[in-house]
Amino acid sequence: MAHSHDIPTDLTRNQELVLGTLTASMGPLSAYDILDKLRGDGLRAPLQVYRALDKLVDRGLAHRLESLNAFVACADMHCHxxxxxxxxxxxxxxxxxxxxxxxxxxxxxxxxxxxxxxxxxxxxxxxxxxxxxxxxxx
Amino acid sequence: MAHSHDIPTDLTRNQELVLGTLTASMGPLSAYDILDKLRGDGLRAPLQVYRALDKLVDRGLAHRLESLNAFVACADMHCHxxxxxxxxxxxxxxxxxxxxxxxxxxxxxxxxxxxxxxxxxxxxxxxxxxxxxxxxxx
DNA sequence: GCCGCAAGCGTAATAACATAACATATCGTT
DNA sequence: AACGATATGTTATGTTATTACGCTTGCGGC
The missing domain is CATH 3.30.1490.190 (Ferric-uptake regulator, C-terminal dimerisarion domain)
Structure with a gap:
């Protein structure tokens, strides 16, 4: 049975990496914060992060905090x-x-x-x- | 008697210029938009605009729109x-x-x-x- | 199979937004 | 006049976001 912390399986590699980073983080992260944490996984350019974030936000898996220019994972995985x-x-x-x-x-x-x-x-x-x-x- | 469109008289020159620009504008302006409009008045650096904006926002004479990274004059001059x-x-x-x-x-x-x-x-x-x-x- | 399309990806360059650091100036108060 | 608080001007830099371009991958129709 599905429960509230299931992660969608149809994410691309970059989207998964970015969502994973957000989920693991205590607080909001900027796109560049995320990029820095993912250099070891082969990400090199801001755009790779921004593209993933766009999709995640579209799908309600992440939110953008406008007043912080930062992002968080959606706290409530089944809400979306x-x-x-x-x-x-x-x-x-x-x-x-x-x-x-x-x-x-x-x-x-x-x-x-x-x-x-x-x-x-x-x-x-x-x-x-x-x-x-x-x-x-x- | 005071009415809703009075402009405070204790603004500095830069604050007055910035508020004037915002008030004259149809819509929100970014700090750099404002700067460009005020080059003719001697403003040269972003910081001159940002400093004025800080004060104006503090006093409720202008608002920052976080989702636009832009600013507007307060629409209701007596509200503040x-x-x-x-x-x-x-x-x-x-x-x-x-x-x-x-x-x-x-x-x-x-x-x-x-x-x-x-x-x-x-x-x-x-x-x-x-x-x-x-x-x-x- | 293979064509064509849509979505995703990688990279470089650049644009747009914002602040740090430092020196100087202006003004009211004592 | 001396001081502190506030404002100013300037340079350099830091941070956030996008444009432009070309390649790759997955997938449906023929």
Whole structure:
């Protein structure tokens, strides 16, 4: 039976390498961070990473964090949703928390309907401090 | 009496130039776009623009659009709020609409409280097509 | 089989976005 | 006048992302 951490089997070699790197990482990685970690596997050029990332993001296996110019593996392997996902990014430890909220999504949809705006993609990123880091700082 | 289009008088020359450029522009501008428009006024280096932008963003007179690596003048000159602002960005014409939504803000706050996350800053950017462009395309 | 197409890959070069480091200048306060 | 804080100008550099080009691989139709 399939469970939430299955990795799709139809990824290309580069896509697999990139997704593996993201999954193994504690926090978000830039494309160049990923490249550096994969030099040993034969990757040499940024484009090899960017191309893999494009596909992974398309398929919902990874997300791009716009405010960081960085990427994370999708935390919820069975979700792969196209809907709105919000990210909470800790400025201390870099940890990223991911959540979906139907209320916000609906609210947004209603704003869009009112103005005749057709929503194609939404990014929502919250910067701050996670509970762990607040505790440590106290 | 003050009204919504007053420009603060305590801006430095560079800040004034940059804000003026943003205000005059139809859509978002990158720092380098701004620089190019201000060469005639004596600006020469990216840093001159970035420094001005930092201050303007701090004061709420301009906003940074993370998903575009670009900047816009604040649409609502008397708002200058620190709270959550959402941006709707038209992929066709580049127009940016700015709105604040308390429901979303509260919903987000409640999610954060639950997880013990301390929110410092939130960016929300909606990509899609504006009503005008949808009409033209039809 | 083999043709043709679509998707993927590799490489080099370059474009676009952003900051570090350092020196100088301007202004309000004591 | 001396000081600190803030702003400025300049050069160099660092970081992120794309363009352009050509080769390879997998796959369906003939």
């Amino acid at each position: 949703r196209k809907g709105l996902i919000a990210f909470a990014i800790c400025e201390s430890c870099g940890k990223v928390d991911e959540f979906a909220d139907e209320v916000i999504e609906e609210r947004l949809g209603s704003w869009a309907r009112t103005g005749g705006f057709k929503v194609e993609r939404t990014t929502m990123e919250i910067r701050g401090r996670c509970a762990d880091c607040l505790k440590k700082a106290a | 709020r620190k709270g959550l602002i959402a941006f709707a960005i038209c992929e066709s014409c580049g127009k940016v609409d700015e709105f604040a939504d308390e429901v979303i803000e509260e919903r987000l706050g409640s999610w954060a409280r639950t997880g013990g996350f301390k929110v410092e800053r939130t960016t929300m950017e909606i990509r899609g097509r504006c009503a005008d462009c949808l009409k033209k395309a039809a």
